[in-house]
Amino acid sequence: MIIVYGITLSTLVLVICGANICEDRNLKGCQRLAAIKQDMCQDNCMATLCPRTCGLCPLKCYSCDHVDHPSDCHHIVQCTNMTMSCITSQTVTSSLEKKFQLGCVDNTVCNDLYGPVPNLTQSIIRRDVDLIGGCCSSDLCNKYNEPDKIPAPTMNPVQPSGNTHGFSAACTEMDSQVCRHFSENNGCLLSCVASMCPQTCGKCSLTCYECASVDLPGHCRNRITCNGHQESCIAVESHVFNFKEGYKLGCVAKQNCKD
Known part of the structure; x- marks a missing residue:
């Protein structure tokens, strides 16, 4: 069994099978709603419709064993609970080849390996260790091509398109x-x-x-x-x-x- 920084790979990466998938009611609707109303997650109704957008779901992470590069991983899993982060870690196989392993891991493990998990929407890859890797805390953040060149996400404002013609003021909808x-x-x-x-x-x-x-x-x-x-x-x-x-x-x- 391969050991990475004193932690077994079977503990490091957990592949989820048969877990209840937590998703937004409608991804396009939630994305547009978030662009119109930035505090939407404070509304119980909107948070119920958009739990993943509101950060109420366990993360989704790329999960692969022994790939040549994180960009080669395409399998996606949902973590088992809210205390897990996405991880990418370089490992050494039994034949002494350097490979990458991706998946979900408990935050305490991430903290032991790479320090506190940053609350950012992009991977934080440490370059000052022999086996590079890192943890991150947003959906599908543990796959990258060039870690130092990942742009920060932007949110474009959206103009509401409410339709109230013919209805009373009490019967309106936001968009x-x-x-x-x-x-x-x-x-x-x-x-x-x-x-x-x-x-x-x-x-x-x-x-x-x-x-x-x-x-x-x-x-x-x-x-x-x-x-x-x-x-x-x-x-x-x-x-x-x-x-x-x-x-x-x-x-x-x-x-x-x-x-």
Whole structure:
């Protein structure tokens, strides 16, 4: 058995099989939400939808035995608990070849090998030891090509694209694109998604103008409450009894609008 700094490789790297995978409800939705609302993880609803983005999941790490270089590793595992970090460590095989081993390791082991684990989104590779390696504390951070040239991640601000036309101020959602992502795969069945995206999930009543006949749509003043999930507001050109052109306004089934 190979020993690295007095610690057996069987202890150093743990490959996870059959673990419950902790993931965001929708990766694109969580990424956009994080760009719009940087404090989103303080909201219980958003944190429930985006546990990995909010750092509530065990890390995912590259995991390989005896590869020539960390960039050759493509297998990914989820660590068993929140007290583990990703690690890359150079080892020596029984034939005295230098190889790399990647995986998950307890923070105490990382601390013994390389010092405290940095809270950064890139690998920290030590060059002042015979067998190079390092630990890091973000998803998939233990694979690199040129460690000294890894750029820091950037977060581009995103302009919210809320859609409130026709709805009351009390029935609004932060961003229509975020809600579109989260509503996929029956997401609206989740109370958290439905409360954050009431329009997308059809939980809002829709207020439309309603008139049997007016000369211009802008002259209609009567209002009616429609079913926002099944209906849309409509204004159609019509003819009144004296054959003059006019307009009829009200609610109509969404399917009729498509036709």
